[in-house]
Amino acid sequence: MTAAEGARARTQLPAHDHAARRDRLRGMLTEAGADLLLVTDPANVRYLSGFTGSNGQVLVAARPGDDRLVTDHRYEARAADEAPALMLTLSRDALGVALVGGREGTLAVEAGHLSWAAGHRLQTRAQEAGVAILPTTGMVERPRMVKDDAEVARLALACELTQIALQWLFDEVVAVGRTERELATALERRFVDTGADGVAFPSIVAGGPNAAVPHHDPTDRPLQAGDLLTIDCGAMIDGYHADHTRTVAIGSLDDELARVHALVVDAQQAGRDAVRAGIAAGEVDRAAREVIERAGYGEHFVHGTGHGVGLAIHEAPAVARGSADKLDAATALTVEPGIYLPGLGGVRIEDTIVVTADGPARTLTDTPRELRVL
Numbered sequence: 001m002t003a004a005e006g007a008r009a010r011t012q013l014p015a016h017d018h019a020a021r022r023d024r025l026r027g028m029l030t031e032a033g034a035d036l037l038l039v040t041d042p043a044n045v046r047y048l049s050g051f052t053g054s055n056g057q058v059l060v061a062a063r064p065g066d067d068r069l070v071t072d073h074r075y076e077a078r079a080a081d082e083a084p085a086l087m088l089t090l091s092r093d094a095l096g097v098a099l100v101g102g103r104e105g106t107l108a109v110e111a112g113h114l115s116w117a118a119g120h121r122l123q124t125r126a127q128e129a130g131v132a133i134l135p136t137t138g139m140v141e142r143p144r145m146v147k148d149d150a151e152v153a154r155l156a157l158a159c160e161l162t163q164i165a166l167q168w169l170f171d172e173v174v175a176v177g178r179t180e181r182e183l184a185t186a187l188e189r190r191f192v193d194t195g196a197d198g199v200a201f202p203s204i205v206a207g208g209p210n211a212a213v214p215h216h217d218p219t220d221r222p223l224q225a226g227d228l229l230t231i232d233c234g235a236m237i238d239g240y241h242a243d244h245t246r247t248v249a250i251g252s253l254d255d256e257l258a259r260v261h262a263l264v265v266d267a268q269q270a271g272r273d274a275v276r277a278g279i280a281a282g283e284v285d286r287a288a289r290e291v292i293e294r295a296g297y298g299e300h301f302v303h304g305t306g307h308g309v310g311l312a313i314h315e316a317p318a319v320a321r322g323s324a325d326k327l328d329a330a331t332a333l334t335v336e337p338g339i340y341l342p343g344l345g346g347v348r349i350e351d352t353i354v355v356t357a358d359g360p361a362r363t364l365t366d367t368p369r370e371l372r373v374l
Helices: 003-011 018-031 042-049 073-082 094-101 116-129 149-173 180-193 208-212 255-274 281-294
Strands: 036-039 056-061 068-071 087-090 106-110 132-136 204-207 227-233 235-237 244-250 306-308 315-319 332-335 338-341 345-348 351-354
Touching: 003 149, 018 036, 018 042, 018 056, 036 042, 036 094, 042 056, 056 094, 068 073, 068 094, 073 087, 094 116, 116 132, 149 180, 149 227, 149 235, 149 244, 149 332, 149 351, 180 204, 180 227, 204 208, 208 227, 208 338, 208 345, 227 345, 244 255, 244 345, 255 281, 255 332, 255 338, 255 345, 255 351, 281 306, 281 315, 281 332, 315 332
Parallel strands: 036 106, 068 087, 106 132
Antiparallel strands: 036 056, 056 068, 204 227, 227 244, 306 315, 306 332, 332 351, 338 345
16 A cells, blocks of 8 residues: 555544534433543543544533533643634633533542552642542443444554555565664655654564563564564554564574464464353453463463554453453454564464454454464
């Protein structure tokens, strides 16, 4: 895909309905007994308004007409462009605006996004203003788990661009002597050249023994014959993150590493097969982990099987051992089991998928998983 084709694809993406998202949240706010919610987490602000500036807060009120975006004068033009239907207040004191709006009522706040010092100031000012404070956790993150059509479309395009760039890298760039850093730089440039906004996260490019480190930072180590090469990468579209990993061989491969690769492919298939609407996310982890544990490599699978993905690269649900997070239809998540053998190498296979209402999940990344020798 060229940059022009990527740009055309973006024009066909469905529009966000931020008002509908705030309306869903409004019902939760009423159930919690609050009159107003001060949203301060940047990803949640973007989810509810479309605003992307570095200083922005959203106030969600009991009445839709009282919702507002609070930012400062630097972002007046951006707010008008990105959140034109939302009432705007220009102020550097979002808390003061919220306390006035919630006077003699209850103001809900995102407790997980407040420092101790900020919380102390909040309590003091709220008491002076006669406003009760309701700390909340996950009030916006819970509805964010279930993606609407606009979100799934952006995830799908981000994943498509990721696959195209990764296949190009394997076909035309990867070779003995190339360094991890060279590959990471070329891949990330390719994302942008095919229409992505940028990278979802710094690419993990790990060759040989470095592939045994799950979150390895690329170095100047050159690829060598006999290496496993793991690349974990993602493009970003309109704030939505792709997450995709493949492990390939550079020339002939050690027998054990070849067996490990086949084992991880089987475990990842088991995890993807387990994804169904209504189950606990921990069941996906169990399905993938059992394959690896039965083969005697359980101690070398050192992380969870996956995570939610969307406006953040890691968000709910947690796809990990014992996780009770429920998978609803339209939940986006990754399935990424891995085996890591210190000093020898490692294998991870990862796809971004979306839960369907009935039947198998929709896989957004579907490049070949079987061992490829380059």
